[in-house]
Amino acid sequence: MTDPATTPLNALAEPEITRPPRSQWRDVWDQFKHHKGALLGGGFLLFITLSVLFGDLIWQLDPKKLDIRAKDMRPIYTAIWDSGAKVGWNHPLGTDQLGRDQLAQILAGGRTSMAVGWAAMLLTMLIGTTIGVAAGYFKRLEGPLMRLTDLFLSLPILPLMLVAVTLFRQPLRANFGPEGGMFILIVCVIGVTSWMQTARIVRGEVMAIKEREFVLAARASGTKSRGIILRHLLPNVLSPIMVSATLGLATAIITESALSFLGVGFPSDYPTWGKMLADAVDRMQEFPERVMLPGVAISLTVLAVNYLGDGLRDALDPRIRGR
């Protein structure tokens, strides 16, 4: 039982502000934390990225160094069931038929695959966002740009990629060196052929947002189109862009590996995950781990990115947030 006289006083009292107003990104992070798959995926992606970036500082073997005496070594765990297997701690994941260390190759290959994935994803987002914003904001550009998007959507992507990569390999190699030329070519080909979904999503969002009052207010106060796009529209379409960026990263990694697998990717002495997998398929009866290791690396990375995207989509959607 409380004293009835004190109650109105409490109600009248200034409500004490206990915590500062929360920012949007803090809300997003709180929602994101609840998605276990996304947390795991994000953590794994971070782990893979860090290990391919800095792994060669710890494991300092040269991935291209041939050591014929130590060829065809099995991974160290083979010793558990096969005591006669050729294993050794100096090559924990074994060596290939030329004696190149598998762990060093996985690290080097991962670096290429992730670099291609990130660069292609950034290029895709750049093209997609530019076209999407231009089509959504400027009425005059909408028709032609959307027709262009439709046309690109009806192009046969994988055959065209194969054509482009096979046919333009030589001149780019001559100009930028075998690895650099191939990197530029693959990133450009993936970027040019996969921006369409992003452009459509961004256009839809921009068209909805540009009719809102705050954009009208900005325009009334004399903001130029450039300012409206950069300061008001882009921050508001950031969440769909981030979600489609994760999808783009996953697709880019898979596409690069697929091209390498089909034999039109990087030069043969340059390890990437897809290339290692393709090279190992011939002898996979004797050495299944050479297929498994790069394959598992690709699949886990893509799975992690997909889960991350799933979590981001939930966290960035204000209708779901807080549930």
Place this chain on the structure above:
Amino acid sequence: MLTYTIRRLVLSVPTLLFIALVIFMLLQLAPGDPMAQVPLTVPPEVKAKMREALGLGQPAYIQFWKWLVQMFWIEPQVFIDYLTQRSFLFSWLPDTHFYTACGPEVQGACDLRVISWQTRSPVMDIVVQRLPQTLWVVGMAYVVGVLIALPIGIYSAYRQYSVFDQAGTFITMIGFSIPPFFTGPLLIVLFSVKLGWLPFIYDTTHVVNSWESFVYQIKQMIMPVMVLALQTTAQISRFMRASMLDNLNQDYVRTARAKGLGEAVVVMVHVLRNSMIPVVTVIALLVPGIFGGAIITEVIFSVNGIGQLLITALFANDLPMVMTLTFIFAFLIVLFNLIADVLYGILDPRVRYD
């Protein structure tokens, strides 16, 4: 609806022409030389003659026009001739002779078809030889994938957040993430090498004429079909689940239940029929994609379909073959996009295009 279909059909002509032009320009810009394999002892003037014989001497627009004529005027003539002369269905019609092949004894007008630089035989003949293998594997994979995906999608939506739903979502995620060039070798190691149950090379010369040969045919199709079907299942079951979830909370479902209809009737008749509308269009839209995916699967399992044909033609710098095959892929995409849009209009009475 009919006017819409006709309008889309007419509009798809410039689209296809534009795509053909893009492919052609890409091939024109490419620096690859079809004469690279010719020995250096061949004198340059002979080389120039050979180049001309391949049709390379002319300017690009004439080459493109000739390809168009060959593809859309001469090849249909050959096809009609084939239908009336030798095909099983139409050979009762009077024989036609639209197409005259060029030869030493032919006087007057004669035509050339699109010729492959590799084999010096008409491209379309090779494509027709290769197509059945691709269609069998790809078509079967698609049917299997859809048949697996639909029940999974329906049940996971009906029991949302149940163990089955979560397992289904996880498997879908895996289907999205594991690329076919990894599942393929994985299945080969498991079922061909370790267990020895299935052959890992697709034998296209195999003739089905007895029960044993039929069983062998099934056995050699299982792995490529499963690899392709995994991708399809992942995508379609996701769509099916989302579409069922949209419909399960609608008012008409409550009405149906309130009328006293059984749960099976409510879900399998009322909800399912409405949820199938978007799913059917997605099924049509995904068909061209699986042809692209078939390229990798055909390489893994040595199915000599059109995907493998494209890869070998690319490595051999056989530009007419590459051009025609890529155009066929583009044609499939445009066709199935059209089918999807028209189907959507037919199935959903709320959609009006006119």
